[in-house]
Amino acid sequence: MSTGQPREDAKIAFDRERRRRALSRLASRMRFEADDVSHMLPFEEVVGALGATSRISIGEQVVPLDKIVGTVDRRRGDFDRSFRPSPNTRGRWERIAEARKRGEAMPPIDVFQIGDLYFVQDGHHRVSVARAMGDKDINANVIQVRTKLGAGPELQIRDLPLKAHERVFNERVPLPASARERIQLSDEWRYAQLATLVESWGYRAGLQRERVLPRPEMALLWFREEYEPMVDMLREAGLGGGGTETERYLRVAMLRFLLLQRHDLSDDLAERLAGEVKHPSQAAEQDTMTHQIIKEMRD
Incomplete structure (x- = not known):
């Protein structure tokens, strides 16, 4: 629902996403899930566990938003795995959401790709806003990283030690x-x-x-x-x-x-x-x- 005022709509959208994040954390706790289940995957730790073999830029691509699950260098607490925001992201988040409401075009984000998963280098707020507005995909400059082990959508932070040992086993x-x-x-x-x-x-x-x-x-x-x-x-x-x-x-x-x-x-x-x-x-x-x-x- 829109008020017709981009700035007010942006504030409402941010508060809605914050509530969704809080409710998601509560639901995870009630299911007795591990604390890291909703955390963004850290790119360097994933690469270290899976073992990178090459990197190649494949240019601008249309990337599914639900495949973006990780970050290169941002603090994990700023966004959860579904890119719902934390309170300290409000200012920039609302400015981008307001610009989107005014019809302004967004530049492509920058991501690394490992298998079917994507890790944001630049554009975390744009991903979050796009998901909040119901977008299914986003334009991104993609660097493809090939690894010795694959990475599926079910990958969690707690899986990385096991993946690292699996990779070493495969080498031996x-x-x-x-x-x-x-x-x-x-x-x-x-x-x-x-x-x-x-x-x-x-x-x-x-x-x-x-x-x-x-x-x-x-x-x-x-x-x-x-x-x-x-x-x-x-x-x-x-x-x-x-x-x-x-x-x-x-x-x-x-x-x-x-x-x-x-x-x-x-x-x-x-x-x-x-x-x-x-x-x-x-x-x-x-x-x-x-x-x-x-x-x-x-x-």
Whole structure:
């Protein structure tokens, strides 16, 4: 609804967006969501986690406003992830909103693009006003940043440590894309554990072949000769506990090493591991890491 007075309309619009921001925060708190769920993504931290490989300017583009979720250098508290404003942005926000109400054209904003996500370098207030006025897109000068890992719309600040460890795992264990998609862990430190196990497996495989295996070859051999057979065995035997197939594999691979000190896939492996889960040995009960793995496999 418009009063016909651009300055008054701008004030009303700002107050409306402030209320929406407050209500959104209240709703998130009532859903017991993490505090960072509504925060803008910080560009440098995202790039650091995902691993930039190149940057290229692709010129002026029409960018969907709902894909703009981050910032390059602005304080995160000035706007939330939906670019609803905080009180300290009122003056400039209302001036831009008033100019829009008067029909003045806005210059394109400047953004960085990572996958389908955009991060504002210049133009935060213009994005906020455009969204408040119901626009669906905005003109932007775009610099495209390619990264080792992709970024989806569900990405949150709390996901960045996990993404960073996933990226390092992929560097240490460079699997083809189709195989890499199956490696899913919810704990960042377990990516490091898994990478170490894979490298150990690759070292032994190289000794058997009497040559040093390049990392891509080592990774693919591990996936085909160790990971896939083990995952199939665990599925058939109903072992490994909950979570993803990678989490089940990692538990058993660690338990196999800690309890059995062996790395091959023998016929009695599943039976022996199942016995440890049902009736832990004295060593299993005394060893903290072994006890934790067995507990996870029972859950």
